[in-house]
Amino acid sequence: MMFASDNWSGASDAVMDALARHNAGFAPAYGADPVTERVSARFADLFDTDVTVLYTATGTAANALAMAACARPGGLIFASDVAHLHCDEWGAAEFYTHGMKIVPVAAEGGRMRPEDLSAALARTPDGGRFGTPTALSLTQATECGTLYTVDEVRALTDVARARGLVCHMDGARFANALATLDVAPADITWKAGIDVLSFGGTKNGCWCAEALVVFSDGALRDLATHRARAGHVFSKSRFVSAQFEGYLDDDHWLDLARHANAAAQRLAQGLTEAGVRIAWPVQANEVFPVLSRGRIDALKAHGVLFHEWSTQGCGPDEAIVRLVTSFRTTGDEVDAFLAAL
Ligand SMILES: Cc1ncc(COP(=O)(O)O)c(C=O)c1O
Incomplete structure (x- = not known):
C-alpha cells in the first residue's frame, strides 16, 4: 500500500503515448521544435494571457530559478514555515540567488495569513540590516494538503505587492488545487497577483516535466539566462513538451x-x-x-x-x-x- 508520495507513481498512459508519438524522426533541438512551440501556445490559452514558458527537470529547480531571476543583493524571500522551498530543497533557493535569505512566516496548516505576512514585512524595513524584502513564495496546494482560495491568494499578494515583492506560486500540486477549487487557472494566478508559477507535472502523471510559467516578464526578465546557466535547457526539449501535450490535452491533468x-x-x-x-x-x-x-x-x-x-x-x-x-x-x-x- 503506497501512500509515501505522489511522485512514486509512474507516468500516465496518455503522457507515455504522447512521448511515443513524438519520438520518430528529427526535430530542432533546444526548444525550437514545433511541439514546444505548440505547447507554449497551449499554456497561453490555458492561462488566457501571453506567458513565457520555460521547462525545468525538477520542482526544486523551478522554484530556485524563479527566485534567482528576481534576486537582489541581501534580498529576502517570504515563505511559509513549512514551505518546500524553505525546508526541503537543500538550500537551492539560497544557492541560486547568491544567498538571499528565506524568512519563514508562521502558517497554520501550511497557509500563511496576510496579517502574519504583514507583521513579518513590518519587521524588515527596506534598506535595513536584516535584508531587503524581495519575493513572496506561496505553495498551492500547500505542503499540508490545504488550499488558498482566490481571495486568500489575492490578500497575500496585495500585502506583498505593496512592498514591491515579486509573487511566486509553487504549484508542484497546482492540478490538485485546481481540481478542488474549480476556478480558472488565470483567476488563481496572474489575476490574483502571481508573477510566476512553478507548474508541476511530475507528481501528477508526467516524468521529469515541470514548467515555469511567467506572467510578468519585467521582474523576471533574466529567467531564461538563469535557467540556461543552471543547465536546465534540454536539447531534446520536445520530450518535455510531448509530456505536457499529453498532460494538458482534453483536461487529462485535471x-x-x-x-x-x-x-x-x-x-x-x-x-x-x-x-x-x-x-x-x-x-x-x-x-x-x-x-x-x-x-x-x-x-x-x-x-x-x-x-x-x-x-x-x-x-x-x-x-x-x-x-x-x-x-x-x-x-x-x-x-x-x-x-x-
Ligand atoms: C510543494 C513542493 N514543491 C516543490 C517540490 C520539489 O519537486 P522536486 O522533487 O521535483 O524537486 C516538491 C516535491 O516534493 C513539493 O512537494
Whole structure:
C-alpha cells in the first residue's frame, strides 16, 4: 500500500503515448521544435494571457530559478514555515540567488495569513540590516494538503505587492488545487497577483516535466539566462513538451488530479469513521491523520508506505503522518489501508 508520495507513481498512459508519438524522426533541438512551440501556445490559452514558458527537470529547480531571476543583493524571500522551498530543497533557493535569505512566516496548516505576512514585512524595513524584502513564495496546494482560495491568494499578494515583492506560486500540486477549487487557472494566478508559477507535472502523471510559467516578464526578465546557466535547457526539449501535450490535452491533468483527490477524500472519510483525528482539512491529495505510535508501527509492519510528518500538537505517544494519493491510487488500495488500520 503506497501512500509515501505522489511522485512514486509512474507516468500516465496518455503522457507515455504522447512521448511515443513524438519520438520518430528529427526535430530542432533546444526548444525550437514545433511541439514546444505548440505547447507554449497551449499554456497561453490555458492561462488566457501571453506567458513565457520555460521547462525545468525538477520542482526544486523551478522554484530556485524563479527566485534567482528576481534576486537582489541581501534580498529576502517570504515563505511559509513549512514551505518546500524553505525546508526541503537543500538550500537551492539560497544557492541560486547568491544567498538571499528565506524568512519563514508562521502558517497554520501550511497557509500563511496576510496579517502574519504583514507583521513579518513590518519587521524588515527596506534598506535595513536584516535584508531587503524581495519575493513572496506561496505553495498551492500547500505542503499540508490545504488550499488558498482566490481571495486568500489575492490578500497575500496585495500585502506583498505593496512592498514591491515579486509573487511566486509553487504549484508542484497546482492540478490538485485546481481540481478542488474549480476556478480558472488565470483567476488563481496572474489575476490574483502571481508573477510566476512553478507548474508541476511530475507528481501528477508526467516524468521529469515541470514548467515555469511567467506572467510578468519585467521582474523576471533574466529567467531564461538563469535557467540556461543552471543547465536546465534540454536539447531534446520536445520530450518535455510531448509530456505536457499529453498532460494538458482534453483536461487529462485535471482528470488525474480529480482521481487523486477523490482517493484522498475516501481515505479521510474512512479515517474519520474509524475515530481518527485529521490534522488539517483534506482539500487536495494529502491526508494527515494523527496516529498513535502503536498504530504507526503496526501499519508499517503491515507494509504500508508513508512518511511521519511531525509531532506538533500531538499527545506524547502520537504523531501526524502524511498519506499521499496519486492518479494511480486505487479504491482497493484505500480500502486495504482502512482495513489494516
Ligand atoms: C510543494 C513542493 N514543491 C516543490 C517540490 C520539489 O519537486 P522536486 O522533487 O521535483 O524537486 C516538491 C516535491 O516534493 C513539493 O512537494
